[in-house]
Amino acid sequence: MIAKHPRGTGRLVGMVVGAVACACLLVPAATALALDDQAGRDHLRVTPEMLTPPAARPADGFHAEGVEAIFYDGLPWKGKPTRVFAWVGMPSRAAGEKVPGIVLVHGGGGTAFDAWVRLWTGRGYAAIAMDTCGTVPRGTYANWERHEAGGPPGNRFEDSEAPAADQWPYHAVADVVLAHSLLRSRPEVDPGRIGITGISWGGYLTCIASGIDDRFRFAVPVYGCGFLGEDSVWKDEIAKLGPRGRRWLDLWDPSHYLPGGRMPKLWVTGTNDFAYPMDSLRKSCRSAGGRSTLCIRPRMPHGHGGAGENPEEIRAFADAVVRGGKPLVEITGQSRRGDKVRVEYRGDAAVVKAELLSTKDDGRWTDRRWEAAGAAVDPAAHAATATLPPGATTYFLNLHDDRGLLVSSEHVEVRGTSESAPVSGLP
Structure with a gap:
């Protein structure tokens, strides 16, 4: 869960959206x-x-x-x-x-x-x-x-x-x-x-x-x-x-x-x-x-x-x-202390794998190179932790459950020594 604070490729060929209206009055x-x-x-x-x-x-x-x-x-x-x-x-x-x-x-x-x-x-x-x-x-x-x-x-x-x-x-x-x-x-x-x-x-x-x-x-x-x-x-x-x-x-x-x-x-x-x-x-x-x-x-x-x-x-x-199916895993919080990052989660599905995605690049998002690394899963604590590689500018974590389904944390841009991103909207 996330905190509350098209020219296509392949088969999606770009439609340029154009639609600015100049009428300020209520449409009939x-x-x-x-x-x-x-x-x-x-x-x-x-x-x-x-x-x-x-x-x-x-x-x-x-x-x-x-x-x-x-x-x-x-x-x-x-x-x-x-x-x-x-x-x-x-x-x-x-x-x-x-x-x-x-x-x-x-x-x-x-x-x-x-x-x-x-x-x-x-x-x-x-x-x-x-x-x-x-x-x-x-x-x-x-x-x-x-x-x-x-x-x-x-x-x-x-x-x-x-x-x-x-x-x-x-x-x-x-x-x-x-x-x-x-x-x-x-x-x-x-x-x-x-x-x-x-x-x-x-x-x-x-x-x-x-x-x-x-x-x-x-x-x-x-x-x-x-x-x-x-x-x-x-x-x-x-x-x-x-x-x-x-x-x-x-x-x-x-x-x-x-x-x-x-x-x-x-x-x-x-x-x-x-x-x-x-x-x-x-x-x-x-x-x-x-x-x-x-x-x-x-x-x-x-x-x-x-x-x-x-x-x-x-x-x-x-x-x-x-349909009353088993929900996706919910991410309930995330934080960083130095190069140590952590996400907390909850859900009926078991998390069997976690992965850290990070990039050392800045600039256009489409040009950034992302690297994957393993993250440790602690089922008892309902948490996953990882260590950022030196020079990382942005990161997020993916959690994979026992059905092969994944959920992601928000991406975090690394600034200073720590961040936290408490997740709102949860009961």
């Missing part, structure tokens, strides 16, 4: 999402209209094994109605049984992926994966076919002077919340046991959607986080826009929404993620409402498929929240 309720003036900034909020399941119909001409292709009604874009493509799947279940559910949000260059839905139906979940860029899954990665009733086709920071309700983040978040409402309406689904996960820009959207839609029971952003103006692959691009860039950050940076999401969160990422660096991730964890758990792998690849979809920690985390 008919558009279902509204903007609130809070502390001098405008923020999205869900209105009652968003809680109503949207009208849906079959998407003719799209077929995939074990899933259903649909269009559902989105919000008006530039005064015209929109439709959103989605795949929906249901798991095998006993007669009358209600199953948990999950909303799946794709990343940059992606679309609705039927294989991702089947991954989760195979785990016993109802699942919905929607397209957030006005396209359908026909074509090639980052070049999907647009349909005639699609919403904004992606993200351009330079469009920041357009009205809020015509910007991509506005519509993409609405698409996610509407998909949630639609999944909740299915008679096979238990509406009190639905979570959300998203990859890269989908993780960004997960941060916002979970902050404004308190019906979600858990949230798992993969790579994506907030504080994009402070450190991200888009930092310089945003800065060059001057007031327009600052306006975009005021409206659309997830840091404004994360405190509102009180559900538990699992943050999955790698040490060298090119888009969402570890410092912005740590700030996001600390600002988020509810409890946060970290899962940081050395040099984790950035993408859909096995890298971003398949980490077993995501399934275990979801199962613990909505």
Whole structure:
């Protein structure tokens, strides 16, 4: 647990987020999402209209094994109605049984992926994966076919002077919340046991959607986080826009929404993620409402498929929240005295291995070289300890349980002779 104080590679091709709104007035309720003036900034909020399941119909001409292709009604874009493509799947279940559910949000260059839905139906979940860029899954990665009733086709920071309700983040978040409402309406689904996960820009959207839609029971952003103006692959691009860039950050940076999401969160990422660096991730964890758990792998690849979809920690985390499964280990504190570092933990799963990850580098997070070394586990004390190598500038510890699942401590930048990071949000 963590203290409370996307141009993609592989299959994630960069979508440049562009969405700064210049309207300060409340967006009409008919558009279902509204903007609130809070502390001098405008923020999205869900209105009652968003809680109503949207009208849906079959998407003719799209077929995939074990899933259903649909269009559902989105919000008006530039005064015209929109439709959103989605795949929906249901798991095998006993007669009358209600199953948990999950909303799946794709990343940059992606679309609705039927294989991702089947991954989760195979785990016993109802699942919905929607397209957030006005396209359908026909074509090639980052070049999907647009349909005639699609919403904004992606993200351009330079469009920041357009009205809020015509910007991509506005519509993409609405698409996610509407998909949630639609999944909740299915008679096979238990509406009190639905979570959300998203990859890269989908993780960004997960941060916002979970902050404004308190019906979600858990949230798992993969790579994506907030504080994009402070450190991200888009930092310089945003800065060059001057007031327009600052306006975009005021409206659309997830840091404004994360405190509102009180559900538990699992943050999955790698040490060298090119888009969402570890410092912005740590700030996001600390600002988020509810409890946060970290899962940081050395040099984790950035993408859909096995890298971003398949980490077993995501399934275990979801199962613990909505299916009574065994939770991930919880880190309850961490400290350093000189070159000696320590983390405390608790949980039903046994910690069988601990590992110290450290770097002697400074500068860009994506360029840092990380080294792994063994750490000692004391099961009686529920603690793991390690010795920092000379010259280490930053470190964290990974704990591996008897299921092969890992959790991570916050990274610590070595300054002075000692630090401590008590973990809040614990009973």
